[in-house]
Amino acid sequence: xTVYLDHAATTPLRPEALEAMLPFLTEHFGNPxxxxxxxxxARTAVDEARDVVAECLGCQPxxxxxxxxxxxxxxxxxxxxxxxxxxxxxxxxxxxxAVLHTVQALRGDVVPVHPTGRVDLDAxxxxxxPDVSVVSVMLANNEIGVIQSLxxxxxxxxEHAPEAVVHTDAVQAxxxxxxxxAAAGADLVAVSAHKFGGPKGVGALVARSGVRLAPIxxxxxxxxDRRSGTHNVAGIVGMAAAMRAxxxxxxxxxxxxxxxRDRLADALVAALPGTVETGDRAEKVAGSCHLRFGGIxxxxxxxLLDDAGVxxxxxxxxxxxxxxxxxxxxxxxxxxxxxxxxxRFSLGxxxxxDEVDLAVKVVVEAVAHLRxx
Amino acid sequence: xGGRVLVAMSGGVDSSVAAALLVESGHEVxxxxxxxxxxxxxxxxxxxxxxxxxxxxxQQLGIVHHVFNxxxxxxxxxxxxxxxxxAAGLTPNPCIECNRHLKFDRFLHRARQLGFDAVATGHHxxxxxxxxxxQLRRGADAAKDQSYVLSMLGQHQLSRVRLxxxxxxxxEVRDRAGALGLRTATKAESQDVCFIxxxxxRGAFLGERIELRPGRVLDAxxxxxxxxxxxxxxxxxxxxxxxxxAAGGGERRYAIAVDAVxxxxxxxxxxxxxxxxxxxxxxxxxxTDEPVAAGTVVSAQVSAHGPPRAAVLEAGGRLRWLExxxxxxxxxxxxxxxxDRVLGxxxxx
Numbered sequence: 001x002t003v004y005l006d007h008a009a010t011t012p013l014r015p016e017a018l019e020a021m022l023p024f025l026t027e028h029f030g031n032p033x034x035x036x037x038x039x040x041x042a043r044t045a046v047d048e049a050r051d052v053v054a055e056c057l058g059c060q061p062x063x064x065x066x067x068x069x070x071x072x073x074x075x076x077x078x079x080x081x082x083x084x085x086x087x088x089x090x091x092x093x094x095x096x097x098a099v100l101h102t103v104q105a106l107r108g109d110v111v112p113v114h115p116t117g118r119v120d121l122d123a124x125x126x127x128x129x130p131d132v133s134v135v136s137v138m139l140a141n142n143e144i145g146v147i148q149s150l151x152x153x154x155x156x157x158x159e160h161a162p163e164a165v166v167h168t169d170a171v172q173a174x175x176x177x178x179x180x181x182a183a184a185g186a187d188l189v190a191v192s193a194h195k196f197g198g199p200k201g202v203g204a205l206v207a208r209s210g211v212r213l214a215p216i217x218x219x220x221x222x223x224x225d226r227r228s229g230t231h232n233v234a235g236i237v238g239m240a241a242a243m244r245a246x247x248x249x250x251x252x253x254x255x256x257x258x259x260x261r262d263r264l265a266d267a268l269v270a271a272l273p274g275t276v277e278t279g280d281r282a283e284k285v286a287g288s289c290h291l292r293f294g295g296i297x298x299x300x301x302x303x304l305l306d307d308a309g310v311x312x313x314x315x316x317x318x319x320x321x322x323x324x325x326x327x328x329x330x331x332x333x334x335x336x337x338x339x340x341x342x343x344r345f346s347l348g349x350x351x352x353x354d355e356v357d358l359a360v361k362v363v364v365e366a367v368a369h370l371r372x373x
Numbered sequence: 374x375g376g377r378v379l380v381a382m383s384g385g386v387d388s389s390v391a392a393a394l395l396v397e398s399g400h401e402v403x404x405x406x407x408x409x410x411x412x413x414x415x416x417x418x419x420x421x422x423x424x425x426x427x428x429x430x431x432q433q434l435g436i437v438h439h440v441f442n443x444x445x446x447x448x449x450x451x452x453x454x455x456x457x458x459x460a461a462g463l464t465p466n467p468c469i470e471c472n473r474h475l476k477f478d479r480f481l482h483r484a485r486q487l488g489f490d491a492v493a494t495g496h497h498x499x500x501x502x503x504x505x506x507x508q509l510r511r512g513a514d515a516a517k518d519q520s521y522v523l524s525m526l527g528q529h530q531l532s533r534v535r536l537x538x539x540x541x542x543x544x545e546v547r548d549r550a551g552a553l554g555l556r557t558a559t560k561a562e563s564q565d566v567c568f569i570x571x572x573x574x575r576g577a578f579l580g581e582r583i584e585l586r587p588g589r590v591l592d593a594x595x596x597x598x599x600x601x602x603x604x605x606x607x608x609x610x611x612x613x614x615x616x617x618x619a620a621g622g623g624e625r626r627y628a629i630a631v632d633a634v635x636x637x638x639x640x641x642x643x644x645x646x647x648x649x650x651x652x653x654x655x656x657x658x659x660x661t662d663e664p665v666a667a668g669t670v671v672s673a674q675v676s677a678h679g680p681p682r683a684a685v686l687e688a689g690g691r692l693r694w695l696e697x698x699x700x701x702x703x704x705x706x707x708x709x710x711x712x713d714r715v716l717g718x719x720x721x722x
Contacts, residue, residue: 299441299442300483300486300487303439303487304486304487304488307487307488317440319421320406320408320420320421320424320425320440321424321428321440322408322424322440322441322442322444323440323442324442336445369486370486373486
């Protein structure tokens, strides 16, 4: 049996999404930008998907831009705004690389976070000014699961950089938080379908009306000239179906998964002395269980877990596939050696009690084995 | 033999075939590529393209492949000491230290943690076992023999190391890779230190980490200053470049001794370069099996593909050449052999 505890990396495709997608991978193959009957069927599907996404994310349909990935949505948000209004870009030190590397490429500023993982609002205020055009603060972190208060962030931005727009990477948040409410104050919101049961290769950016955005992909002018390229119709339809189902089940799912996450974390912390849990559960998304197993190397632990059928991860992998030291853990003050002992178990809507029990058994045995030498 | 073997796959043809041979012989094989160096590199052992090659070969062979990030260990055990050695006027061999500390210590330990019986690499050398004692021997292809760079291995490591391609010539390795359709069959070999680029060389690399200081060249006979070198840290005992002589019509001149503290190089003639023996560094000899007794005549190799030289091991660990030989640059490894069998090794003082 495979125990999949890597939902922050990607999730299994929801049946609703697969069912919605199949017609657009078969008979309804049209290009939505055309004018004939075959195109119209595709166009209708994309428009209906846009309505669903807008409703789930609390925006107008015209504010939804379909993209190829969550990474593209983040890039478009930051680079697209800067292209219209030059200025400094600012983000937190724990952003996903899609934001962090974009900000660094634009020679922007990176703001520290507290050891809790929450952004240091004083440092944020100090980094802001009239020259800032974009402030990017993620809603929920991909490694440690910590949630940011965007209301507090927005208040600081309004005070110290009133001309700036606020972007939030909500890619990890969508399965767990009501993004429509939590990101209501953000001008730009990025999501990615495969993190909530949709297919890979499709994302969306909400750009609220009034936000001036230049395209980063030039071409046929799709998505109201904000994102060129033929629509991934099946992907967009699948994303909308997965999003609708995820949002509808969210409250129940959060309670259920949160309880399982608590059981997993409690059992491992109790069974393995020297284990430290990263982040306060009250400030984390329900599926996130990030543990540091003192004295062992997670790179070895992950191989043993893999051998036993338990899929988890540590930090983020570089292009070669090697695990890189986590910039997120460094930012919250965890030392390099300790960071190397960390594992991210990320639960999902499909995680079962049996899987949690098996994972506990396997992890306890593997950590004990590695600690023996 | 059987058993679970973790193969260190660099993405080159030798380790690809090593993995293939172990699969063929019925071992449970897993491949792993060590990511050691993240900086600039010509090809090195750990560029993304090489890791891709290793992964694709593993896929072809139907084996699991992992990537281990040992970058911090490589920096601490290989790159840092390499820089320190050059700063001290020595001529270190980082590939040997990588074998000592990474491939046959860190990687071996990781393999044991993960339940493997042995590790394998694509080195051209042979490990044999005689009455319970393990021996390291030269590879079947004399021109490609790599026993020298493995000469620090002792019984503890050798008992857990498999070198499947050591029985083959390089041509046979490529033939096997070709026959199996491995994508690495015709891949060029990496020759140089993986973290030194051919464009910048040692000087550019060291210059980013330490201050390179000019050195005074002193004549061996008179002690008088006869020239200058731009960087004392880059001078190797035995080198001719910068030592004057032949270019000016005179006798060839060589670096005889380097004193990094004083910032001086002693330059002399080929006769000055000759010596009757060498002392080894404080670490002393590491023996493949039992220590070699003082007075034993051995064959000593002082570079990766250099000719063996006859010597006597003296009490106290000094090596005395039977005929005068050129000085060995301090920091270089000296490997002792009995015919094709490695006896042990040390670092020249």
